[in-house]
Amino acid sequence: MHTRIEIGILGATGMVGQHFVRFLEGHPWFELKWLGASDRSAGKKYRDAMTWHLAGATPDAVTDLTVEDCKPGNAPRLLFSAMDASVATEIEQAFACAGHIVVSNSKNHRMERDVPLLVPEINPDHLKLVPGQQRNRGWKGQIITNPNCSTVSLTMGLAPLKQFGITKVIATTMQAVSGAGYPGVASMDIMGNVVPFVGGEEEKMQQETQKILGEFRGDHIEPLAARVSAHCNRVAVVDGHTLTVSVEFSSKPSIADLHHAYDNFQAIPQERTLPSAPPRPVIYMHESNRPQPRKDAERERGMAAFVGRLRICPVLGYKFVALAHNTIRGAAGAAVLNAELMHSEGMLD
Ligand SMILES: NC(=O)c1ccc[n+]([C@@H]2O[C@H](COP(=O)([O-])OP(=O)(O)OC[C@H]3O[C@@H](n4cnc5c(N)ncnc54)[C@H](OP(=O)(O)O)[C@@H]3O)[C@@H](O)[C@H]2O)c1
Numbered sequence: 001m002h003t004r005i006e007i008g009i010l011g012a013t014g015m016v017g018q019h020f021v022r023f024l025e026g027h028p029w030f031e032l033k034w035l036g037a038s039d040r041s042a043g044k045k046y047r048d049a050m051t052w053h054l055a056g057a058t059p060d061a062v063t064d065l066t067v068e069d070c071k072p073g074n075a076p077r078l079l080f081s082a083m084d085a086s087v088a089t090e091i092e093q094a095f096a097c098a099g100h101i102v103v104s105n106s107k108n109h110r111m112e113r114d115v116p117l118l119v120p121e122i123n124p125d126h127l128k129l130v131p132g133q134q135r136n137r138g139w140k141g142q143i144i145t146n147p148n149c150s151t152v153s154l155t156m157g158l159a160p161l162k163q164f165g166i167t168k169v170i171a172t173t174m175q176a177v178s179g180a181g182y183p184g185v186a187s188m189d190i191m192g193n194v195v196p197f198v199g200g201e202e203e204k205m206q207q208e209t210q211k212i213l214g215e216f217r218g219d220h221i222e223p224l225a226a227r228v229s230a231h232c233n234r235v236a237v238v239d240g241h242t243l244t245v246s247v248e249f250s251s252k253p254s255i256a257d258l259h260h261a262y263d264n265f266q267a268i269p270q271e272r273t274l275p276s277a278p279p280r281p282v283i284y285m286h287e288s289n290r291p292q293p294r295k296d297a298e299r300e301r302g303m304a305a306f307v308g309r310l311r312i313c314p315v316l317g318y319k320f321v322a323l324a325h326n327t328i329r330g331a332a333g334a335a336v337l338n339a340e341l342m343h344s345e346g347m348l349d
Pocket residue numbers: 010011012013014015016017036037038039040041042070082083084085087088105106107148149178179180181182326327330331
């Protein structure tokens with residue numbers, strides 16, 4: 001039996017930190033040994049440092065671990081980060097500088113020129129930015145990021161169609177309340193309501209989509225030359241971000257070409273059978289009223305994207321619906337799959 005790789009979590013007590021703890025339970029390659037959080041939590045047992053917000057009990061293996069300060073010292077080399085964005089920049093950099101591999105879910109470093117913004121099924125070659133990042137910054141360690149939780153639904157819905165030359169995208173989100181962390185949006189604001197604003201989200205979706213679907217060019221990513229417009233809304237759904245998307249192509253694919261592209265989309269995580277890779281990363285649903293967050297987001301351990309209702313758009317050409325689980329495929333599960341891809345590339349040796 002192989003020895004598992006010891007790992008830690010920065011921001012382990014928060015909402016996304018808890019998703020990491022749960023997602024990593026029983027992982028075949030990674031063994032959770034270290035938990036970091038703020039000085040409010042440091043020194044306490046994990047069970048006393050946080051209130052568990054997820055379904056099921058706190059995994060036994062972590063309840064008695066003592067939470068540590070987020071300072072380099074005795075943490076394992078591989079760290080997942082679910083740090084509060086107000087402190088993630090400096091803390092993640094300090095760990096990378098000290099030789100740690102920081103696989104981050106925070107927004108802070110995503111758009112930096114030498115930092116991979118990775119979706120393993122879409123742009124695994126963007127990991128080639130890492131040697132330049134280490135040279136530029138004089139780091140032995142590194143920072144790798146995963147996208148914002150709405151961006152992941154959009155990019156997975158678009159990736160199989162990239163071959164047709166994407167020129168314009170308009171995406172409207174219906175985002176779950178869990179995306180705002182805990183306690184998130186006040187119940188009085190969201191019950192029976194729609195909030196047509198999610199701070200900073202539209203800009204993130206527009207820029208991150210272009211970077212993820214862009215091309216590696218030696219020391220940077222050439223963004224996809226498509227115009228992307230996002231409208232972001234918070235709705236009274238617990239988990240799962242649903243998007244309606246209109247897209248224009250430079251070529252003239254038929255609707256059968258697009259269906260064929262969805263049905264045949266496979267990628268490196270599936271070829272290598274990475275532990276958290278769903279057998280099919282993008283699942284096209286033929287029912288007229290799917291995908292739906294309550295019925296579909298949790299399927300495939302929350303790691304697949306679901307697409308449906310592909311049809312003609314009188315304005316841009318085609319339109320469809322996309323859905324992904326925001327705290328799993330859009331957060332903890334995404335980062336774990338990133339680390340699995342890195343391990344399969346020999347980057348954790
Ligand atoms: N919620 C989502 O669905 C979602 C999705 C994608 C991305 N994200 C991103 O993921 C990150 C975490 O989100 P969240 O919802 O889990 O936030 P959260 O519940 O507020 O948790 C924040 C974590 O950061 C720690 N922290 C705060 N200040 C610190 C400091 N000075 N030093 C060390 N640790 C500190 C907290 O520790 P204490 O408990 O000790 O305060 C806690 O563990 C954010 O960057 C967010 O934008 C969230």
